[in-house]
Amino acid sequence: xxxxxxRVRSDTPDLTGRNRRSALxxxxxxxxxxxxxxxxxxxxxxGHPRALVTRVDFETSEITPIASLNYPKNLxxxxxxxxxxxxxxxxxxxxxxxxxxxxxxxxxxxGTYYYPLIYRNRTACWEAERARGRKCVAVExxxxxxxxxxxxxxxxxxxxxxxxxxxITEVAPGTTPAEIGELRALIELANRxxxxxxxxxxxxxxxxxxxxxITQMQTVMESMTDPVILTDPQHRVITQNKxxxxxxxxxxxVSEGRVRAVELNNLLFSAALSSMAVSGNDSSRxxxxxxxxEGDEVLFEAVSAPSFAPDGRRTGMVSVLRxxxxxxxxxxxxxxxxxxxxxxxxVVRQDRDRxxxxxENVGDPIVVCDxxxxxxxxxxxxxxxxxxxxxxxxxxxxxxxxxxxxxxxxTYSFSDRESAPIQLTSPETGLDVEYDARSGKIYDExxxxxxxxxxxxxxxxxxxxxxxxxxxxxxxxxxxxAAGRLAGTIAHEVNNPMEAIKNCIFLLTxxxxxxxxxxxxxxxxxxxxxxxxxxQMLGLYRNTEQVGNFDVNSVVEDTLLLFAxxxxxxxxxxxxxxxxxxxxxxxxxxxxxxxxxxxxxAKDSMSGGGILALRTRLIRAPGLRDMIRIVVADSxxxxxxxxxxxxxEPFMTTKGERGTGLGLWIVKGIxxxxxxxxxxxxxxxxxxxxxxxxxxxx
Amino acid sequence: xxxxxxxxxxxxxxxxxxxxxxxxxQQGYAVSAALSSEEARKALSREDIDLLxxxxxxxxxxxxxxxxxxxxxxDPHMPAVLLTGYATQEANDHAGxxxxxxxxxxxxxxxxxxxxxxxxxxxxxx
Numbered sequence: 001x002x003x004x005x006x007r008v009r010s011d012t013p014d015l016t017g018r019n020r021r022s023a024l025x026x027x028x029x030x031x032x033x034x035x036x037x038x039x040x041x042x043x044x045x046x047g048h049p050r051a052l053v054t055r056v057d058f059e060t061s062e063i064t065p066i067a068s069l070n071y072p073k074n075l076x077x078x079x080x081x082x083x084x085x086x087x088x089x090x091x092x093x094x095x096x097x098x099x100x101x102x103x104x105x106x107x108x109x110x111g112t113y114y115y116p117l118i119y120r121n122r123t124a125c126w127e128a129e130r131a132r133g134r135k136c137v138a139v140e141x142x143x144x145x146x147x148x149x150x151x152x153x154x155x156x157x158x159x160x161x162x163x164x165x166x167x168i169t170e171v172a173p174g175t176t177p178a179e180i181g182e183l184r185a186l187i188e189l190a191n192r193x194x195x196x197x198x199x200x201x202x203x204x205x206x207x208x209x210x211x212x213x214i215t216q217m218q219t220v221m222e223s224m225t226d227p228v229i230l231t232d233p234q235h236r237v238i239t240q241n242k243x244x245x246x247x248x249x250x251x252x253x254v255s256e257g258r259v260r261a262v263e264l265n266n267l268l269f270s271a272a273l274s275s276m277a278v279s280g281n282d283s284s285r286x287x288x289x290x291x292x293x294e295g296d297e298v299l300f301e302a303v304s305a306p307s308f309a310p311d312g313r314r315t316g317m318v319s320v321l322r323x324x325x326x327x328x329x330x331x332x333x334x335x336x337x338x339x340x341x342x343x344x345x346x347v348v349r350q351d352r353d354r355x356x357x358x359x360e361n362v363g364d365p366i367v368v369c370d371x372x373x374x375x376x377x378x379x380x381x382x383x384x385x386x387x388x389x390x391x392x393x394x395x396x397x398x399x400x401x402x403x404x405x406x407x408x409x410x411t412y413s414f415s416d417r418e419s420a421p422i423q424l425t426s427p428e429t430g431l432d433v434e435y436d437a438r439s440g441k442i443y444d445e446x447x448x449x450x451x452x453x454x455x456x457x458x459x460x461x462x463x464x465x466x467x468x469x470x471x472x473x474x475x476x477x478x479x480x481x482a483a484g485r486l487a488g489t490i491a492h493e494v495n496n497p498m499e500a501i502k503n504c505i506f507l508l509t510x511x512x513x514x515x516x517x518x519x520x521x522x523x524x525x526x527x528x529x530x531x532x533x534x535x536q537m538l539g540l541y542r543n544t545e546q547v548g549n550f551d552v553n554s555v556v557e558d559t560l561l562l563f564a565x566x567x568x569x570x571x572x573x574x575x576x577x578x579x580x581x582x583x584x585x586x587x588x589x590x591x592x593x594x595x596x597x598x599x600x601x602a603k604d605s606m607s608g609g610g611i612l613a614l615r616t617r618l619i620r621a622p623g624l625r626d627m628i629r630i631v632v633a634d635s636x637x638x639x640x641x642x643x644x645x646x647x648x649e650p651f652m653t654t655k656g657e658r659g660t661g662l663g664l665w666i667v668k669g670i671x672x673x674x675x676x677x678x679x680x681x682x683x684x685x686x687x688x689x690x691x692x693x694x695x696x697x698x
Numbered sequence: 699x700x701x702x703x704x705x706x707x708x709x710x711x712x713x714x715x716x717x718x719x720x721x722x723x724q725q726g727y728a729v730s731a732a733l734s735s736e737e738a739r740k741a742l743s744r745e746d747i748d749l750l751x752x753x754x755x756x757x758x759x760x761x762x763x764x765x766x767x768x769x770x771x772x773d774p775h776m777p778a779v780l781l782t783g784y785a786t787q788e789a790n791d792h793a794g795x796x797x798x799x800x801x802x803x804x805x806x807x808x809x810x811x812x813x814x815x816x817x818x819x820x821x822x823x824x
Binding site for chain 1 (some may be wrong): 714717718720721783784802804805807
């Protein structure tokens with residue numbers, strides 16, 4: 001701050017005698033409004049009859065008399081005027097700011113001396129000085145540079161509003177110029193004192209204003225629920241609001257825990273301030289403080305801004321702490337949710353990629369359509385079939401039309417899934433290709449169809465395989481039939497000689513010499529064996545007719561009834577599990593022959609008794625013909641592996657003289673002739689299971 | 699009342715025919731034998747036959763039914779048995795309609811004899 005000594009000036013006029021007394025009187029005045037009455041008294045004391053002072057109100061531009069001596073009231077009012085009434089000497093002189101003597105018209109007065117006063121100083125005030133080089137209104141006025149207008153009479157630096165006044169003195173007759181000079185010096189002196197008092201009063205007003213502002217600011221601070229703290233450059237607390245005291249002020253009822261909490265908070269806060277001060281400008285950081293009353297940990301976000309004096313000095317920091325516990329918690333939750341979402345999205349993305357990979361590698365054309373049966377997605381294979389916008393040929397369009405018709409019908413149908421044969425044309429080869437179209441629906445959350453997915457399975461290979469199988473079976477059947485016919489023919493030819501031999505043996509009964517008995521027995525036994533073979537071969541030839549629908553269960557029952565006594569005698573227990581079946585298509589006689597063969601084989605394999613199970617069941621598979629399964633299972637001796645390989649070949653027998661070796665060959669032939677399947681599983685010592693499948697009648 | 703039932707055996711195989719005749723004679727029947735349908739018809743016209751034992755397939759596209767038809771023109775209740783190595787379904791059905799048992803070769807002789815005596819006993823009751 002500038003010291004008063006530096007402002008001493010030596011150009012003050014040398015005051016002597018009377019003037020000195022007047023100067024001291026004026027100097028004794030401590031308020032600006034005391035100056036003018038004293039000045040008027042001193043003017044009259046100089047010998048002038050009367051004097052008055054008018055003042056300019058800058059807000060209304062009015063000129064009002066404020067003090068007068070020896071003037072009658074009505075005369076005083078004549079000096080009431082306005083800044084715009086420039087034709088009057090008073091206003092003209094106010095504007096020119098040049099003192100002027102106006103000679104009187106009457107004899108009573110020699111003239112009037114107008115002396116304009118305005119707030120002015122030879123040197124700038126402290127504030128102006130501190131602001132360096134900026135214009136102080138007092139100095140400007142001193143040099144008469146400003147117009148007498150409101151906006152110009154306010155100091156740009158200290159905000160002080162200047163005053164303007166006029167001292168009007170009726171001069172005594174015969175006044176000398178020296179005496180005018182004396183008057184002038186007196187008024188000038190008074191104005192100088194007046195300017196100083198004005199400045200002081202201005203400071204006083206400002207101080208009052210500032211106090212008001214400080215009070216207001218404090219109210220604002222206190223009314224904030226967030227802690228607000230002002231600190232000095234050493235981070236010492238200058239002031240803080242109540243909310244801050246809760247955390248940073250040592251309470252009066254000192255409990256150790258609270259003291260520790262407050263100390264810790266202070267430590268944390270000044271550490272944060274230091275680091276923020278180092279890091280630079282405005283900054284914010286999170287800080288966990290302990291509520292000294294509740295003992296809870298509260299997360300704050302501290303926003304600190306440095307405060308500066310007008311000259312740019314740093315005066316400390318203003319910190320506002322915002323309780324962000326809930327905010328941070330919400331933020332964390334949001335982050336966690338976002339992370340979850342991101343992970344879910346990642347899973348979905350991977351699923352989609354995987355699915356795309358699957359679709360690309362299925363190798364069958366895939367068509368995805370929307371709810372209106374419009375194509376939404378095609379895999380490359382489907383693209384080949386249906387073409388793209390640019391490369392579309394009539395074949396592509398035809399394929400599209402066929403597929404459209406199918407998908408539209410499916411989309412609006414009530415079924416979730418559907419499969420249908422579709423014939424499309426390969427645009428590459430121009431050949432017809434048979435597809436099995438399998439479709440499914442994808443529903444949205446309202447249960448409406450969102451998409452349909454159709455996979456076209458190329459049946460060419462399947463059909464070719466089926467054709468090959470069929471041809472092979474036909475060939476096998478042909479072979480079997482030919483073999484059967486040959487066997488039948490041979491049997492027929494052998495039959496008559498056999499008949500004669502057999503009859504001869506019958507005729508020789510009891511006519512042989514006793515020693516020929518064994519020979520006769522061999523002859524008889526072997527002949528009977530040949531007869532059995534011939535009979536079976538003829539049976540094959542014979543049983544080719546009577547094809548129609550028949551009930552498998554009745555055939556099973558018949559067969560079991562036929563062998564009931566034999567089985568019982570062999571100690572075989574029979575288990576029957578017969579399901580309800582549709583009729584089978586074929587020859588009941590032939591199936592009876594098959595079952596008879598299997599039952600006899602089973603019985604023969606259980607020399608010590610056992611269990612024979614016969615089960616029938618309907619087998620259904622979507623898209624395939626219904627089949628009737630007949631299972632003949634025994635707990636007998638089983639079949640060794642090398643026999644399993646050859647057992648269906650003709651003349652393979654394990655029964656020695658009792659077997660013909662034709663039974664299973666015939667069984668297989670009959671089943672294959674019926675378009676059925678025959679499978680056998682066996683384990684030596686455990687038993688054998690024959691499973692037959694026959695097509696059901698449609 | 700005759701002491702012996704008279705059976706006519708018809709078969710185109712001479713050895714088969716001979717052995718049947720021997721067996722039936724052994725069983726105490728009077729037996730005539732014919733190698734062809736023509737011989738059979740002659741025998742049927744000439745002799746008084748109680749039962750016809752006839753092979754289904756004979757020579758010259760003829761068959762046992764022709765012989766049986768011929769016999770039944772004379773005696774509508776003439777019992778008959780058909781012997782065959784192989785019979786079509788039609789033949790089987792036709793025999794069933796006419797009430798004629800069909801025996802398949804190789805024939806079980808016991809079964810044959812039981813069938814014959816059964817038919818003859820029924821015939822005698824009529």
